[in-house]
Amino acid sequence: MPLLVVGSVAIDNVETPQARRDNLLGGSATHFSYAASFFTEVQLVGVVGEDWPPEHTALFQSRGIDTSGLEVMAGGKTFRWTGRYEPNMNDRETLDIQLNVFGRFNPVLSEHYRRAPYVFLANGVPALQLKVLDQVPGCRLAVADTMELWIQTAHDDLKTLFQRIDGLVINDSEAKMLADTDNLVLAGHRVRAMGPKFVVIKKGEHGAMFFSEYETYVMPAFPTENVIDPTGAGDSFAGAMMGYLAENDNFEPETLKTAMAYGILVASFNVEGFGLERMQQTTRDDIEDRMTAYRKMLSF
Amino acid sequence: MPLLVVGSVAIDNVETPQARRDNLLGGSATHFSYAASFFTEVQLVGVVGEDWPPEHTALFQSRGIDTSGLEVMAGGKTFRWTGRYEPNMNDRETLDIQLNVFGRFNPVLSEHYRRAPYVFLANGVPALQLKVLDQVPGCRLAVADTMELWIQTAHDDLKTLFQRIDGLVINDSEAKMLADTDNLVLAGHRVRAMGPKFVVIKKGEHGAMFFSEYETYVMPAFPTENVIDPTGAGDSFAGAMMGYLAENDNFEPETLKTAMAYGILVASFNVEGFGLERMQQTTRDDIEDRMTAYRKMLSF
Numbered sequence: 001m002p003l004l005v006v007g008s009v010a011i012d013n014v015e016t017p018q019a020r021r022d023n024l025l026g027g028s029a030t031h032f033s034y035a036a037s038f039f040t041e042v043q044l045v046g047v048v049g050e051d052w053p054p055e056h057t058a059l060f061q062s063r064g065i066d067t068s069g070l071e072v073m074a075g076g077k078t079f080r081w082t083g084r085y086e087p088n089m090n091d092r093e094t095l096d097i098q099l100n101v102f103g104r105f106n107p108v109l110s111e112h113y114r115r116a117p118y119v120f121l122a123n124g125v126p127a128l129q130l131k132v133l134d135q136v137p138g139c140r141l142a143v144a145d146t147m148e149l150w151i152q153t154a155h156d157d158l159k160t161l162f163q164r165i166d167g168l169v170i171n172d173s174e175a176k177m178l179a180d181t182d183n184l185v186l187a188g189h190r191v192r193a194m195g196p197k198f199v200v201i202k203k204g205e206h207g208a209m210f211f212s213e214y215e216t217y218v219m220p221a222f223p224t225e226n227v228i229d230p231t232g233a234g235d236s237f238a239g240a241m242m243g244y245l246a247e248n249d250n251f252e253p254e255t256l257k258t259a260m261a262y263g264i265l266v267a268s269f270n271v272e273g274f275g276l277e278r279m280q281q282t283t284r285d286d287i288e289d290r291m292t293a294y295r296k297m298l299s300f
Numbered sequence: 301m302p303l304l305v306v307g308s309v310a311i312d313n314v315e316t317p318q319a320r321r322d323n324l325l326g327g328s329a330t331h332f333s334y335a336a337s338f339f340t341e342v343q344l345v346g347v348v349g350e351d352w353p354p355e356h357t358a359l360f361q362s363r364g365i366d367t368s369g370l371e372v373m374a375g376g377k378t379f380r381w382t383g384r385y386e387p388n389m390n391d392r393e394t395l396d397i398q399l400n401v402f403g404r405f406n407p408v409l410s411e412h413y414r415r416a417p418y419v420f421l422a423n424g425v426p427a428l429q430l431k432v433l434d435q436v437p438g439c440r441l442a443v444a445d446t447m448e449l450w451i452q453t454a455h456d457d458l459k460t461l462f463q464r465i466d467g468l469v470i471n472d473s474e475a476k477m478l479a480d481t482d483n484l485v486l487a488g489h490r491v492r493a494m495g496p497k498f499v500v501i502k503k504g505e506h507g508a509m510f511f512s513e514y515e516t517y518v519m520p521a522f523p524t525e526n527v528i529d530p531t532g533a534g535d536s537f538a539g540a541m542m543g544y545l546a547e548n549d550n551f552e553p554e555t556l557k558t559a560m561a562y563g564i565l566v567a568s569f570n571v572e573g574f575g576l577e578r579m580q581q582t583t584r585d586d587i588e589d590r591m592t593a594y595r596k597m598l599s600f
Binding site: 087183184186205207209216217220221223224225257258261297298299300 | 388482483486503505507509516518519523525527554558595598599600
């Protein structure tokens, strides 16, 4: 089933303790779309500027990603982000951010896109996320991401959003901030009580946790010693998770759990290269091989 | 099969953001022994002072723990530790430490104890751990713990120790320090290359990782929102793990993995109360119930 994602498309410069790479294809919707494209048909909604290299669009299309919702805004420049990772490859510092056309992003969905059954609202201004939700009244599953900035500056809109989405995918520091506790289990329950039917807390190298009314569980990350660039790990996690749900067109508890596992595995590929480099060398078979190893790892 | 543990027995004062409790029965060998006693016969080697409350010895004995190796040193006081936990319940500050008789600890094992097939060297001066190893030449499985202090101040003894033990159980910060990397997967491989046949890295609320020549895996912690006092979590993990191995008298890969799971589960009980309080209300049936839930959590 088609999976619609609305979010940022960017050009990233990434510095790690080992290396620096400039002009990488990045952004939340980018990593999400690529990861989801292993599983289902993706409809990408985003905005870029006149400086956008057309080969990036071609890359999306080579993955079967529908880019008719990727607006090229005249007279503007693409969103640019420059960041540096600490030696722990988890904490990072934003060295430079130029919102450019993304600062004027106001997605208006085509009639076709408005019928998308699966929708992911990547991190963005909560008021905009709500405006997108208004345009997909018939969607079967709407899941959103957010970030600390919006928890601090747009709390009321976020609370409204939480009442209207089915699922929320956030990282551990965001969950702690939202729930005002350092205990992630408690945080998960508290955030779920704010509205979403389920909450996923991403813990980076420590995996992810799932909270619904009936279930609480934790799944570890797939152990890789080859962490090159964590950028987009959370977005590729969400992309694979949502992609698997859309592929199977259901979100029963058992499907959700398998989807979480795919999210974890695809994210483990994503971090093994700069930008999308490792992902571009990855096949669905590679993912299935890692799934076999992951299932074996968790059985005893 | 009998399981011998050599380590500290202490009186703890513990402060958390919620409460403070004084004069708790603590120490690495204490938490280890109690956890192991759910599974097998434990032989406890430690030292206490004249101020030692005899009811603590009675508690050990009520669990079938052999306390004939618990020396009461005349004219001395029991090791005392006072610590305060940060709101994250992971980082802690030592407010006061009085080694007392533990500073003169020089364990000489009885003939009976020297035949122990399973041996755990809880955190202590590496030179002393080596002296204990000299006394159990025929043991089937010797596993040790250590801490940052010894990595910094007794590195040569530690390296010798690593060559002589079968397994090493350390926490994440110790692994990073030993291996000089922030990547825990890489750290595990590097530490294993220093000698131990297997290495277990404890990650607190994030579970534990296992490294052997043929296997690398991660198991998540059992999610509990009821974290009251993390003191002794790592020791109770090791106690349950070793206890299960001794109970089954083998350390094949499959048994080791199940033992890791028991370690994780017993540690999850340990943190749900101050000192041993929650453990004293826990039965083997409670542990098995949690194991059923844990297996369910990890299957999909």
